[in-house]
Amino acid sequence: MFFTPSQHDVRRFFCETYRKTTDNVILTPLEAIARDWIVQHPEYAPDFENVEEAIARDYSVENGQTNPFLHLSMHLSIAEQISIDQPPGIRxxxxxxxxxxxxxxxxHHRIMECLGQMLWKSQRTNSPPDAAEYIESINRIGS
Structure with missing residues (x-):
C-alpha cells in the first residue's frame, strides 16, 4: 500500500509541525525530521503560520515563487532515501x-535538482524513474 497524501495533507502536516515546534509540543519522529528542515528555512515561517491560507495559496513557478511545502517535502524524501540507502548508493x-x-x-539542494530532473523525465517518457541515472547524476556533481 502506498501513502499518497494530498497537497492539503502535506500543507497541514508542515503547518502543524511548525505550530507544535513554536509551542514546544512533543513531535512524532517524522515531525522531528520536518522540524529540522523548517528550522533551516526560516524564510518559510510565514507560510506555515495559517493553515487555511497555506491550503489556499498558489505557488506559481511563472511568478517566480518557491513552494516551501514542495521544497521541504523534497528534503524529507531525500533524508529518507539517505537513511535507508534507497536507491542503493544514495547514501x-x-x-x-x-x-x-x-x-x-x-x-540536499543539489540532490533536489537531480531528483526533480529524474521525476520530470519519468513523467515525460511515461516510464519508471531511473534510479541508476539518478545516482549517477549526483555522483557527477559530487566529483
Whole structure:
C-alpha cells in the first residue's frame, strides 16, 4: 500500500509541525525530521503560520515563487532515501557531495535538482524513474 497524501495533507502536516515546534509540543519522529528542515528555512515561517491560507495559496513557478511545502517535502524524501540507502548508493553519493560542498544542506539542494530532473523525465517518457541515472547524476556533481 502506498501513502499518497494530498497537497492539503502535506500543507497541514508542515503547518502543524511548525505550530507544535513554536509551542514546544512533543513531535512524532517524522515531525522531528520536518522540524529540522523548517528550522533551516526560516524564510518559510510565514507560510506555515495559517493553515487555511497555506491550503489556499498558489505557488506559481511563472511568478517566480518557491513552494516551501514542495521544497521541504523534497528534503524529507531525500533524508529518507539517505537513511535507508534507497536507491542503493544514495547514501555514499550524498556523503561525498556533502563533504565536497562542506554542507549537508547544500548537498540536499543539489540532490533536489537531480531528483526533480529524474521525476520530470519519468513523467515525460511515461516510464519508471531511473534510479541508476539518478545516482549517477549526483555522483557527477559530487566529483
Amino acid at each position: 555514499a553519493a550524498f556523503q561525498n557531495l556533502a563533504r565536497r560542498l562542506d554542507s549537508e544542506h547544500e548537498a
